[in-house]
Amino acid sequence: MILSLLIFLPLIGALVVALLPDNQHIPFKWLTLGVAMAELLLSVVAYTQFDQQQAGYQLLEQADWITLPLGNLGVVSIDYLLGVDGISLPLVVLSSVILLIGVLSSWTIENRQKAYFSLYLLLSGTIMGCFVALDFFLFFLFFEFMLLPMYFLIGLWGGPRREYASIKFFLYTLLGSVLILLVMIGLYLSVMDPVSTAVMAGLATDAASVDQDLIRLVQAQLADMHISSSQIVHTFDLRYMADGGNYLPNAFLSGAGETTFWGIPARMIAFWAVFLGFAIKLPIVPLHTWLPDAHVEAPTPVSVVLAGVLLKIGGYGFIRIAWGLFPDGGAQYAQTLAGLGVLSIVYGGLNALAQNDLKKMIAYSSVSHMGFVLLGVASLTSEGINGAIYQMVSHGVLSAMLFLIVGVIYDRTHDRRIDSYRGLLQVMPHYAVLTAVAFFGSLGLPGFSGFVGELFTLMGGFQSLWLPGWLPSVAVSGIVLAAAYLLWSLQRMFFGPLWTRDGVESTLTDLNGRERLMLIPLGLLALLLGLLPNVLFNLSNATVAQWLEKFNV
Numbered sequence: 001m002i003l004s005l006l007i008f009l010p011l012i013g014a015l016v017v018a019l020l021p022d023n024q025h026i027p028f029k030w031l032t033l034g035v036a037m038a039e040l041l042l043s044v045v046a047y048t049q050f051d052q053q054q055a056g057y058q059l060l061e062q063a064d065w066i067t068l069p070l071g072n073l074g075v076v077s078i079d080y081l082l083g084v085d086g087i088s089l090p091l092v093v094l095s096s097v098i099l100l101i102g103v104l105s106s107w108t109i110e111n112r113q114k115a116y117f118s119l120y121l122l123l124s125g126t127i128m129g130c131f132v133a134l135d136f137f138l139f140f141l142f143f144e145f146m147l148l149p150m151y152f153l154i155g156l157w158g159g160p161r162r163e164y165a166s167i168k169f170f171l172y173t174l175l176g177s178v179l180i181l182l183v184m185i186g187l188y189l190s191v192m193d194p195v196s197t198a199v200m201a202g203l204a205t206d207a208a209s210v211d212q213d214l215i216r217l218v219q220a221q222l223a224d225m226h227i228s229s230s231q232i233v234h235t236f237d238l239r240y241m242a243d244g245g246n247y248l249p250n251a252f253l254s255g256a257g258e259t260t261f262w263g264i265p266a267r268m269i270a271f272w273a274v275f276l277g278f279a280i281k282l283p284i285v286p287l288h289t290w291l292p293d294a295h296v297e298a299p300t301p302v303s304v305v306l307a308g309v310l311l312k313i314g315g316y317g318f319i320r321i322a323w324g325l326f327p328d329g330g331a332q333y334a335q336t337l338a339g340l341g342v343l344s345i346v347y348g349g350l351n352a353l354a355q356n357d358l359k360k361m362i363a364y365s366s367v368s369h370m371g372f373v374l375l376g377v378a379s380l381t382s383e384g385i386n387g388a389i390y391q392m393v394s395h396g397v398l399s400a401m402l403f404l405i406v407g408v409i410y411d412r413t414h415d416r417r418i419d420s421y422r423g424l425l426q427v428m429p430h431y432a433v434l435t436a437v438a439f440f441g442s443l444g445l446p447g448f449s450g451f452v453g454e455l456f457t458l459m460g461g462f463q464s465l466w467l468p469g470w471l472p473s474v475a476v477s478g479i480v481l482a483a484a485y486l487l488w489s490l491q492r493m494f495f496g497p498l499w500t501r502d503g504v505e506s507t508l509t510d511l512n513g514r515e516r517l518m519l520i521p522l523g524l525l526a527l528l529l530g531l532l533p534n535v536l537f538n539l540s541n542a543t544v545a546q547w548l549e550k551f552n553v
Contacts, residue, residue: 086543271329300407349481384460
């Protein structure tokens with residue numbers, strides 16, 4: 001029940017916080033912190049119980065949720081189905097770390113604490129649900145419910161333009177959700193559950209007696225149309241959706257690709273719809289414009305969670321759903337998709353170079369760094385996919401650290417402009433050292449996690465059979481741009497004689513204990529992942545190798 005606890009522990013915590021008396025401020029914080037620490041412990045337990053040599057799903061939990069016979073339309077089957085593999089488990093562990101850091105960062109929230117911590121716990125549960133749900137319907141529920149707490153966390157506790165930023169975030173993500181919903185319905189109508197269908201067709205007495213040979217028999221009878229429509233059990237199970245043998249002949253999204261619109265196969269349209277839905281979340285240029293606004297207006301802990309975890313759901317959706325369920329689309333449009341990734345890398349880097357607002361610069365750097373994820377996935381190589389997973393984890397750690405660094409200086413001076421500071425090294429030496437660690441890690445200095453993620457995605461791009469060599473060559477410029485805007489900011493803010501634009505030198509105190517407790521572990525984690533990359537690669541490698549089999553590579 002580890003995965004269920006990861007979901008429901010914060011949801012129960014959110015309910016408890018909502019029911020506590022309004023004047024009990026301290027329990028809100030400590031209860032949320034306790035839940036976050038328990039989540040981290042559970043994710044560590046999941047990591048220790050995971051068999052790194054096994055490629056399939058592990059820690060599975062399954063229960064019948066909704067079963068509804070519809071006569072000639074078949075049977076509706078929705079399961080409560082959870083599981084993790086080498087793709088999702090690293091993101092589960094990352095989420096537990098970042099959500100704990102977010103709680104510590106929320107310690108200074110003073111107004112409407114009850115609502116804030118209740119929404120934060122609700123967000124935590126839905127994030128975990130996205131990464132462990134193996135039923136598409138269940139995944140979509142968690143994906144949608146994330147909108148609500150994030151909308152209010154930005155809209156109520158954000159900056160001066162928080163209403164604009166929150167509604168923009170909501171509308172962009174909702175548009176992506178609608179596209180995913182349409183494809184989900186199409187997949188459901190096109191896919192059968194071979195185990196339940198075998199039982200309905202009288203080929204097995206119960207689900208436990210269904211083995212792989214019987215599943216292949218059911219698939220063969222389905223292809224020959226020897227199973228009546230009333231005996232077919234439709235499913236949202238992502239495991240069955242990834243198997244082409246479970247698609248109904250002549251179905252809307254069948255692998256034969258017979259259904260077309262304007263001469264385009266329905267599967268290709270569905271692939272692009274799912275891709276756009278998750279590209280908004282990642283985000284990919286030109287669907288990125290909500291991100292800088294959301295980051296600038298969001299309070300520091302919300303920016304930490306948004307950059308550290310929520311963006312990764314877009315990359316996870318690429319691997320698990322877009323490419324995982326539509327490998328034909330991923331292979332056919334690999335060059336175009338990699339081009340979009342390279343565009344994001346370069347465009348995000350150039351925009352970051354032009355920023356004077358430190359927080360906005362980091363927001364655009366996220367657009368650039370997440371472009372490497374798309375490039376790695378589109379390469380369809382072991383190096384590229386493993387590198388994309390690694391890049392998501394690395395960026396989650398480093399981006400959380402970067403936004404915390406912005407929060408430190410903003411809490412003291414309420415000014416995020418880079419040109420408002422000089423010589424901070426003199427009065428904030430510990431802050432300067434940790435800022436340098438985050439900056440060097442983000443620009444890809446060897447020894448830090450950012451170097452490993454970018455290196456492997458570029459290696460995958462150069463070795464890909466689907467991509468021309470000039471695409472990863474152009475992507476290398478993103479590393480140069482990152483060095484330019486990060487080192488330039490470091491030089492302008494920390495070196496030289498002490499000076500501030502508004503004469504606020506007296507407020508520039510070095511890091512306090514809580515800030516060190518947040519920043520130092522993240523810096524050490526970035527260094528650990530950079531020096532010991534097999535900590536992640538051993539998790540993902542077997543799963544990625546199996547995942548690539550559908551592309552015949």
